[in-house]
Amino acid sequence: MRHLLRTPSGVIGLALVAVTLVIAAVGPAIWGQEAETVNAAAALQGSSAEHPLGTDHLGRDILARVLAGGQFTVALAFLATAIGAGLGTLLGVLPAVLPRRAGRLVTGAVNALVAFPALLLAMFTAVISGLGAKGAVLGIGIAFAPSIARLTQTLSASVASADYVAAARLLRVPRWRIATRHVLPNIGEPIILNLTAALGSSLVAMSGMSFLGLGVQPPSYDWGRLLFDGFSRIYVDPMVAIGPAIAIVAAGIGFNLLGEALARSVARAPVGGKQAVGKGAAMPSSGEEPVEGAVLSVKDLTVTFPDGVTPVRGLSLTIMPGEIVGLVGESGSGKSMTANAVGGLVAYPGVVTAGHMSLCGEELSTLSEAKRRKLLGTSMAMVFQDPMASLNPALKVGGQLAEVSLVHQGAKRPAAWARAIDRLRQVHIPDPEKRARQHPHEFSGGMRQRAVIAMGLMGTPRLLIADEPTTALDVTVQRQILKLLREVSAEAGAGALFISHDIAVVSELCDRVVVMYAGRVVEELPVADLVDGASHPYTKALLASLPDMETDRDKPLASIPGHQPSPADVGEGCAFASRCALATDRCVERPPLTRYDAAHAVACWHAETRKAEVAIG
Numbered sequence: 001m002r003h004l005l006r007t008p009s010g011v012i013g014l015a016l017v018a019v020t021l022v023i024a025a026v027g028p029a030i031w032g033q034e035a036e037t038v039n040a041a042a043a044l045q046g047s048s049a050e051h052p053l054g055t056d057h058l059g060r061d062i063l064a065r066v067l068a069g070g071q072f073t074v075a076l077a078f079l080a081t082a083i084g085a086g087l088g089t090l091l092g093v094l095p096a097v098l099p100r101r102a103g104r105l106v107t108g109a110v111n112a113l114v115a116f117p118a119l120l121l122a123m124f125t126a127v128i129s130g131l132g133a134k135g136a137v138l139g140i141g142i143a144f145a146p147s148i149a150r151l152t153q154t155l156s157a158s159v160a161s162a163d164y165v166a167a168a169r170l171l172r173v174p175r176w177r178i179a180t181r182h183v184l185p186n187i188g189e190p191i192i193l194n195l196t197a198a199l200g201s202s203l204v205a206m207s208g209m210s211f212l213g214l215g216v217q218p219p220s221y222d223w224g225r226l227l228f229d230g231f232s233r234i235y236v237d238p239m240v241a242i243g244p245a246i247a248i249v250a251a252g253i254g255f256n257l258l259g260e261a262l263a264r265s266v267a268r269a270p271v272g273g274k275q276a277v278g279k280g281a282a283m284p285s286s287g288e289e290p291v292e293g294a295v296l297s298v299k300d301l302t303v304t305f306p307d308g309v310t311p312v313r314g315l316s317l318t319i320m321p322g323e324i325v326g327l328v329g330e331s332g333s334g335k336s337m338t339a340n341a342v343g344g345l346v347a348y349p350g351v352v353t354a355g356h357m358s359l360c361g362e363e364l365s366t367l368s369e370a371k372r373r374k375l376l377g378t379s380m381a382m383v384f385q386d387p388m389a390s391l392n393p394a395l396k397v398g399g400q401l402a403e404v405s406l407v408h409q410g411a412k413r414p415a416a417w418a419r420a421i422d423r424l425r426q427v428h429i430p431d432p433e434k435r436a437r438q439h440p441h442e443f444s445g446g447m448r449q450r451a452v453i454a455m456g457l458m459g460t461p462r463l464l465i466a467d468e469p470t471t472a473l474d475v476t477v478q479r480q481i482l483k484l485l486r487e488v489s490a491e492a493g494a495g496a497l498f499i500s501h502d503i504a505v506v507s508e509l510c511d512r513v514v515v516m517y518a519g520r521v522v523e524e525l526p527v528a529d530l531v532d533g534a535s536h537p538y539t540k541a542l543l544a545s546l547p548d549m550e551t552d553r554d555k556p557l558a559s560i561p562g563h564q565p566s567p568a569d570v571g572e573g574c575a576f577a578s579r580c581a582l583a584t585d586r587c588v589e590r591p592p593l594t595r596y597d598a599a600h601a602v603a604c605w606h607a608e609t610r611k612a613e614v615a616i617g
């Protein structure tokens with residue numbers, strides 16, 4: 001609501017909708033009688049003090065009729081929208097539920113209908129189903145259904161790629177159950193928000209149908225019908241037509257503005273605002289205030305999704321200039337979600353909160369959307385596992401790199417192109433002038449990853465986030481990319497967050513390791529101390545699962561028994577307890593992250609250390 005009232009369009013939309021709804025609610029009770037009072041002596045009058053919008057051919061006051069007719073107009077719009085929403089959602093979800101071929105047929109039909117003009121479809125349906133309010137409502141509902149079906153399909157497709165849907169599929173959960181349990185609840189909110197705007201459109205469309213004589217028929221009346229009645233006199237008594245026209249336009253614009261403002265305010269994941277985290281969860285390096293001189297200082301970062309899914313739980317992290325911090329943990333521990341939250345990439349309906357989150361000394365939550373984007377765009381570079389996801393296959397690599405300079409630095413095209421070639425050279429791409437003119441598919445996997453790193457270097461990154469950038473590459477190319485990342489971070493003096501599930505890779509590249517388990521940091525220590533100094537049983541288990549020269553190749557590699565709890569099932573106590581050989585009754589309570597020295601922190605009641613324990617938080 002606060003976000004809604006921050007934009008002028010939100011305020012105007014809310015005010016117009018409030019007035020419309022109040023008129024609709026009380027109109028017939030207050031002005032209903034006056035609207036029906038026939039006075040032959042006052043027939044066809046123009047605007048006057050007594051009748052500001054004039055009178056109709058029976059001498060009825062048009063202003064009273066506009067005010068009293070609001071209820072019917074709004075009710076019809078609601079009904080048409082409800083029909084469109086119900087039918088559209090059904091059509092949108094059907095492809096996910098039906099067998100593949102039937103699903104494609106439905107998708108094809110929806111696509112064809114979306115291309116068909118909605119008003120024509122509404123008129124066609126209204127004429128077939130009989131003139132009058134009923135036919136018009138049905139026609140508009142049916143005309144709106146394809147666009148709502150398309151929206152539902154698009155939203156369903158984004159949810160369908162989520163891990164939990166994939167998991168449900170693997171578990172052979174029936175399709176209809178996946179649709180109703182996993183897909184619909186996650187797309188309900190954006191659909192409802194879109195329906196607010198759709199309400200405005202159906203109100204205007206419904207009035208349009210009545211104006212064309214295809215909708216409400218006398219003696220009933222809505223705003224469209226009043227406009228129809230007044231239109232023949234528009235040149236003589238303009239107010240008789242302008243009155244209902246203003247009502248239609250104001251209500252239509254109001255619902256549309258409110259719908260857009262609502263969608264905008266919900267879509268922006270709030271960063272900031274203190275989040276209550278469990279006792280003692282505090283990183284040694286991050287206090288209440290951002291750490292001085294840090295390129296990234298995050299405190300109590302939490303990411304939540306509906307149904308209590310919380311992949312990141314009160315995580316604190318600090319990265320200093322030139323430092324490479326490795327974020328390690330098994331799949332699903334929340335590493336990528338942490339990176340996405342820092343980069344402002346957590347998609348709706350995820351909500352990001354943090355005690356503070358500052359990049360290069362600037363608190364992200366206090367910046368305007370435009371400034372935040374600019375800061376992230378110029379000071380932070382992200383490299384993902386799949387470089388093709390960052391490169392547009394249809395554009396030349398050089399052009400894509402140059403675009404960063406054109407957009408963020410306002411550079412001219414030749415200068416931006418020259419910089420792109422320079423950056424490709426910097427990441428050791430041979431013959432960069434020629435390569436810049438090629439498309440991504442002409443690059444090898446390692447070269448694409450280099451190109452993405454080069455793209456990050458088009459700005460002046462102070463923070464480099466690399467999310468499993470070498471996983472898809474062969475060992476030799478992996479080494480080259482790791483070396484390059486080190487080089488880049490050293491040259492640019494940038495801090496780096498390197499995400500990996502492979503503790504061996506992390507120990508090769510990084511200065512400091514942060515170990516994550518079930519959304520929380522369980523240990524943080526310098527790489528140099530990893531082998532001898534790791535204290536958390538989970539870190540030790542990760543290290544023990546690494547093969548070395550003495551490993552018997554005939555035996556399977558050691559693995560950690562059991563499973564990490566899913567983000568919705570992390571209980572109150574130590575999340576690792578069920579897999580831990582050292583677990584005792586004490587582990588029912590979650591151990592706080594405890595600092596042993598300036599660089600080493602562990603969250604375990606049984607952490608073995610010879611160092612003096614200095615509890616924090």
Ligand SMILES: Nc1ncnc2c1ncn2[C@@H]1O[C@H](COP(=O)(O)OP(=O)(O)OP(=O)(O)O)[C@@H](O)[C@H]1O
Nearest residue numbers: 163164305309311330331332333334335336337567
């Ligand atoms: N949109 C979403 N809605 C709900 N849960 C989600 C969503 N996206 C991710 N998750 C869940 O958040 C958890 C953490 O995911 P994340 O991708 O951060 O893990 P990760 O540690 O990076 O794993 P990996 O190494 O496999 O990439 C996972 O259990 C995932 O299913």
